[in-house]
Amino acid sequence: MEFITTNHMIEAVGWLAVLFKLATFSMNSMIWLRVLVILSSVCFVIYSALFQIWPLLAIEIILLSMNAYRLYELIALRRLVTHMTDDSEADFSAAMAYGKKREIQAGDVLFEKGDPVDSLYYIAEGLVEIEGQDVTVPAGNIFGEMAFFNSSAQRMATVHCVEDTVVYELNEKRFTRLQYEDPKFAMAVMRLVTKRLVANAAHTH
Incomplete structure (x- = not known):
């Protein structure tokens, strides 16, 4: 009985990952889209690791890293826009x-x-x-x-x-x-x- 319960919990994590993935198609905000994709990847990583589905585990770890970096870029850009004022000195040296x-x-x-x-x-x-x-x-x-x-x-x-x-x-x-x-x-x-x-x-x- 305990084995069945554990498998059900793992399967629930897999379905949760699917729900997060489907929810991304309804997002208008890029930040929230990245958040949902990251949550989906985390659930898929747990699911594939426990069931030892190695190809899925590998691709989700890669996607998790990429989307985490993209989320960091989006947040950094939002902070930049928020803190830039008309009095701040423009830097074109790049x-x-x-x-x-x-x-x-x-x-x-x-x-x-x-x-x-x-x-x-x-x-x-x-x-x-x-x-x-x-x-x-x-x-x-x-x-x-x-x-x-x-x-x-x-x-x-x-x-x-x-x-x-x-x-x-x-x-x-x-x-x-x-x-x-x-x-x-x-x-x-x-x-x-x-x-x-x-x-x-x-x-x-």
């Missing part, structure tokens, strides 16, 4: 690890109005000026990103270097990869784009 380094002399034009969009730039050293807008961009900032969010795919202004400048150039492929791999950078870019859009609208009106 672009140096992905971009192509270019050294440009003072007075040289980086790109002209109407040129096709191919890259955005992070300024490691120096200073650039956006012509016609009386705007200068110092080191530690990015520029040229607005074109990636513009359907015209053309530069909206000419940019030249006020002094000797070192930039890191990111094409669209590298920019997309950096946003995916570094959520902090992606959030900083979105905040910058929003601020510049608001500023441009205010200037227009």
Whole structure:
């Protein structure tokens, strides 16, 4: 009788794992989806270990590890978004690890109005000026990103270097990869784009 009861309990754990797995299909929140998948994997690990179903045990341990890591990433991103304020200083230095380094002399034009969009730039050293807008961009900032969010795919202004400048150039492929791999950078870019859009609208009106 005790043996039957124990087997029933183990089987109940297996059915609980199935229920958690089915519940994931009704989730709209990625965090709760990951939580349910993790709970399902934990139940399947217990179930397969007790019944010695080794292939199932192996795959569920792997899935448990992967989903636990993804859950950690989601929670970290949520904390980042929560703690970022308008007064916090944006950090774009991650672009140096992905971009192509270019050294440009003072007075040289980086790109002209109407040129096709191919890259955005992070300024490691120096200073650039956006012509016609009386705007200068110092080191530690990015520029040229607005074109990636513009359907015209053309530069909206000419940019030249006020002094000797070192930039890191990111094409669209590298920019997309950096946003995916570094959520902090992606959030900083979105905040910058929003601020510049608001500023441009205010200037227009």
